Amino acid sequence: MLNNNINILLFFKSDIILKGLNSIVNNLGIEPILIRNTEDFFDYPHLLGDILIILPQSLYDENISIIEKHFSNSANIKYLFLNVSSNNDNNININDSSSIIEYKIKALISSFNDHSQSTGLHELTTREIEVLKLIAYGYTIKEIANKLIISSHTAISHRKNISEKTGIKTISGLTMYAVIKQIIAIQDINTDNLK
Numbered sequence: 476m477l478n479n480n481i482n483i484l485l486f487f488k489s490d491i492i493l494k495g496l497n498s499i500v501n502n503l504g505i506e507p508i509l510i511r512n513t514e515d516f517f518d519y520p521h522l523l524g525d526i527l528i529i530l531p532q533s534l535y536d537e538n539i540s541i542i543e544k545h546f547s548n549s550a551n552i553k554y555l556f557l558n559v560s561s562n563n564d565n566n567i568n569i570n571d572s573s574s575i576i577e578y579k580i581k582a583l584i585s586s587f588n589d590h591s592q593s594t595g596l597h598e599l600t601t602r603e604i605e606v607l608k609l610i611a612y613g614y615t616i617k618e619i620a621n622k623l624i625i626s627s628h629t630a631i632s633h634r635k636n637i638s639e640k641t642g643i644k645t646i647s648g649l650t651m652y653a654v655i656k657q658i659i660a661i662q663d664i665n666t667d668n669l670k
Contacts, residue, residue: 481587482522483580486510486530486538492557496529499573503580513538516545523604523658525587527580529555529567547660553583598640604658606633610646611653612663 483500485507487493493509500507507529508519526549528535528542535542535554546552558566567576599607602623609619620630638644643652653659 481505481525481527481584483507484510484526484528484530486528486534487557488512488534496557496576499576500529500580502573503577503584513541516541522546523549523608524601525549526552527555527583527587528552529557529580532556532558551587551657553587555579555583599637603633603637603640606630607637607649607653608658610634610637611650611659613646 483505485493485496485500487496488511493511497507497509508522510516526546535556543552554565556566557569559569567579571579605623606619609622614622616627616630616634619625620627623630625633637649641649641652643649650659654661
């Protein structure tokens with residue numbers, strides 16, 4: 476079963492390759508995010524959960540620091556490289572058939588499932604992870620509601636679900652949970668906001 480909380484990003488300058496891979500990923504029942512340059516990453520400021528980025532090795536080499544900084548709060552990032560000469564589990568070849576590419580993408584998605592099951596992150600939805608992150612940063616329910624453009628009632632409901640799923644009721648406990656699960660980095664926590 477495919478992981479519903481995974482975000483697949485296709486990062487290519489070539490429209491032909493971008494549209495071809497978009498079609499293949501769509502066949503898996505997933506709507507990928509199309510990235511043509513690093514500025515496009517800033518259209519997705521709250522992207523959390525598991526992320527699979529498919530890109531050429533050269534774009535990875537040129538932009539790895541930007542990518543890692545932008546998605547530093549994501550649960551887990553994996554890469555699949557488009558290559559013209561080699562072919563292994565971490566690469567798709569430009570000459571691969573769509574079925575081979577689908578197989579390799581499914582294998583990586585399955586590895587996310589294994590990671591989520593080992594960390595327990597599968598219990599939280601993508602929205603709940605967003606709310607947990609903001610709780611850990613010290614935002615109030617009203618501030619979380621405003622930031623995510625949801626009602627305070629909905630934000631309270633998400634917090635209640637997070638507490639039920641994790642078994643943790645305090646802000647400090649939820650903050651520690653977020654750090655342990657690598658949802659946030661410990662250096663990003665403002666201890667003045669913890670109550």
